[in-house]
Amino acid sequence: MNIQQNVSLKPYNTFGLDVLAKEFVVVNTxxxxxxxxxxxxxxxxxxxxxxxxxxxxxxxxxxxxxxxxNLKGIEVVGQNDEHVWVKAxxxxxxxxxxxxxxxxxxxxxxxLSLIPGCVGAAPMQNIGAYGVEIKDTFDCLEAVEIATGDxxxxxxxxxxxxYRESIFKQEAKGKYIIASVTFRLSLNPSFxxxxxxxxxxxxxxxxxxxxLKAISDAVVHIRKTKLPDPKVLGNAGSFFKNPxxxxxxxxxxxxxxxxxxxxxxxxxxxxxxxxxLIEQCGWKGKVVGNTGSHKDQALVLxxxxxxxxxxxxxxxxxxxxxxxxxxxxxxxPEVNVF
Ligand code: FAD
Ligand code: NAP
Numbered sequence: 001m002n003i004q005q006n007v008s009l010k011p012y013n014t015f016g017l018d019v020l021a022k023e024f025v026v027v028n029t030x031x032x033x034x035x036x037x038x039x040x041x042x043x044x045x046x047x048x049x050x051x052x053x054x055x056x057x058x059x060x061x062x063x064x065x066x067x068x069x070n071l072k073g074i075e076v077v078g079q080n081d082e083h084v085w086v087k088a089x090x091x092x093x094x095x096x097x098x099x100x101x102x103x104x105x106x107x108x109x110x111x112l113s114l115i116p117g118c119v120g121a122a123p124m125q126n127i128g129a130y131g132v133e134i135k136d137t138f139d140c141l142e143a144v145e146i147a148t149g150d151x152x153x154x155x156x157x158x159x160x161x162x163y164r165e166s167i168f169k170q171e172a173k174g175k176y177i178i179a180s181v182t183f184r185l186s187l188n189p190s191f192x193x194x195x196x197x198x199x200x201x202x203x204x205x206x207x208x209x210x211x212l213k214a215i216s217d218a219v220v221h222i223r224k225t226k227l228p229d230p231k232v233l234g235n236a237g238s239f240f241k242n243p244x245x246x247x248x249x250x251x252x253x254x255x256x257x258x259x260x261x262x263x264x265x266x267x268x269x270x271x272x273x274x275x276x277l278i279e280q281c282g283w284k285g286k287v288v289g290n291t292g293s294h295k296d297q298a299l300v301l302x303x304x305x306x307x308x309x310x311x312x313x314x315x316x317x318x319x320x321x322x323x324x325x326x327x328x329x330x331x332x333p334e335v336n337v338f
Contacts, residue, residue, distance in 0.1 A: 001025055001032055003065075012068060013053035014116060014230035017309045021048070021066040028070050028091075030144070030151070030179050036067070037177070038149025047146070048338055049177050051090065051118030055125065055236055057316075057337045059309035069120050071179060074100050085139055087182040090120025094127075102212045107189030108137035111198075113216040114223045116230065116237070120178040124168050125334065126161040130219060131195035135161035139184040143176035152176065163265070164241050164334055191215060197222050228294055234303030235294070239316055240274045240331040253327060274323075274331050275299035281322040291315045313337065 007024035010016060027033050036042065046064025050056070071089040074097060078085035084106050088097045094117050098109050111132040115122075122134050123141055140155045160167040168176065191210045193199045201218040202210070228235050245253075250262050250270040257280070265271035278284065278298040285295035290307035292315070294300040301312055301319075316333060323331050 001027070001036060007066070009050075009053070009058060009062065009066065012050055012066075013056055013058055013236075014234060015057060015236055015303050015307075015309070015312065016230070016234035016305075017058045017303070017307070017312075019058045019309065020061045022061070022063050023065040024068065025065065026068045026070050028072075030071060030089075030142075033067075033071070033144050033177060033179055034149045034151065036149075037144050037146050040065075043147040047174070049120075051121040052093070052116055054116035054230065055121065055335055057236060057309050057312055057333075057335050059313050059337060062338060067177065069118060069177075071120070077182060082187055083184050084187060085182055085184050087180055088119040089180045090118060090178050092119045093117075094119055094122060098216065101183075101185055102216050105187070105212065106185035107187070107191075107212055108132075108183065108185045109134070110212045110216045111192055111195070111219060113219040119181050123159055123161075123166055123178060123181060125164045126159075126166050128164065130198060131192050133161070134181075134183075135159070137183045137185055139182040141181045142179045144179055145176055147175070151179065163244070163271070193218075226296055228296075228300060228302060233294075234305075234307070235300050236335045238274070238297075238299045239301040239333060239335050240278075240299060240320070241334040242271050242274045243277075243329050243331050244269045244271050245329060246270070249328070257327075272329065277323045277327055277329065277331065278319055281319070281326055283319055283322070288315050288318075293319065 004024045007021045008018055009021055010018040048062055048066045050066055050068050070091040072091050073089040075087055076084055077087045095114050097119055098113050101109050111130040115127055126133050126135050138156050140153055143152050145152050198218050201222055207214045244265045247268050247270055253260050261273045261276050262270040275298045283293040284298035286293055289311055290304050291312050292302055294302050320331055
């Protein structure tokens with residue numbers, strides 16, 4: 001393993017922020033990862049684990065070790081009449097994994113097409129889009145315990161998945177490095193096209209017969225039309241999570257803002273679209289120095305090229321304050337800030 005010093009992280013984060021890592025190492029195998037944890041006493045060091053860097057905001061140079069996950073491999077590890085279990089290593093690109101599933105007629109992740117990043121980060125926030133979350137197909141994962149270098153298995157319950165949440169953002173934060181994820185995919189698809197613009201897009205494309213590929217293509221088309229490509233305009237997707245508020249608070253707001261979009265989020269709770277709240281505060285398309293809120297999706301904060309992470313963070317905090325002032329709701333970052 002080659003531990004490099006003072007490496008620019010610009011190619012490793014989708015905001016395109018040029019900060020330095022004091023130490024930087026690419027890990028290619030599970031064995032290397034275990035050795036790194038056990039031999040280098042990593043629990044005493046400041047660590048940043050990186051997959052595709054599509055959900056991080058780097059506000060300053062990183063005064064510790066960055067571990068870039070490059071473990072590769074996708075394999076079938078089990079099968080019955082209804083399901084196939086597929087294990088993917090953490091460094092596999094998420095969308096490549098989705099395409100593998102589609103090519104092999106394995107259903108369950110097609111709505112999650114084109115989410116940037118790697119397989120190993122997917123359980124971190126239980127990635128979700130178009131009414132599907134990875135918890136729906138998740139079977140288990142292997143993680144390396146940083147303090148010991150031991151491999152530990154987490155099943156679905158142990159991951160404590162929630163809305164853009166898991167145990168790895170809570171009490172297990174900073175304690176494990178996810179090495180592989182095993183999914184239970186279906187041989188008998190139940191297509192989910194009711195969410196967002198999927199159905200409309202399929203109709204526009206003249207597609208009447210549903211297939212995994214047709215759904216994936218529709219999702220890819222919508223995302224390419226609506227979301228900025230990080231290779232062109234630095235961003236990390238939705239900067240904030242959609243807040244969940246009580247039904248009482250939602251009803252109160254509905255009296256003042258008749259159009260406020262709300263979706264049931266469990267007993268007595270309503271999920272409100274953060275993008276709508278931000279737009280109502282006048283941020284959509286607004287440019288502030290080198291940063292801004294995207295013109296087509298207010299929830300996505302962008303780097304117009306020369307921004308620093310600190311500037312983006314300042315913009316995020318201004319947006320958070322104005323949403324609180326207008327609606328009495330504190331929107332919380334979804335992006336991981338370092
Ligand atoms: P990184 O950004 O590298 O890491 C994210 C966090 O996980 C960091 O805290 C990091 O330290 C930690 N981490 C990464 N890998 C590991 C590991 N192996 N073990 C332990 N910790 C690890 N997200 C959605 O949920 N739904 C979407 O629809 C969606 N759309 C997006 C669209 C765009 C244009 C962009 C830029 C982002 C979008 N995202 C979306 C956010 C992001 O793509 C996902 O959260 C993705 O899973 C992040 O993967 P990554 O490999 O880039 O993670
Ligand atoms: P959209 O369709 O414009 O909808 C706006 C918001 O309303 C979404 O955040 C979504 O919540 C919610 N919503 C819409 N229809 C819903 C329904 N039928 N039931 C429950 N909630 C509903 O959203 P968009 O911005 O184009 O994104 C489309 C999908 O891609 C969403 O699922 C979104 O989460 C995902 N996405 C995520 C990121 C990210 O970085 N996290 C970035 C881009 C897109 P949910 O977000 O809970 O689905």
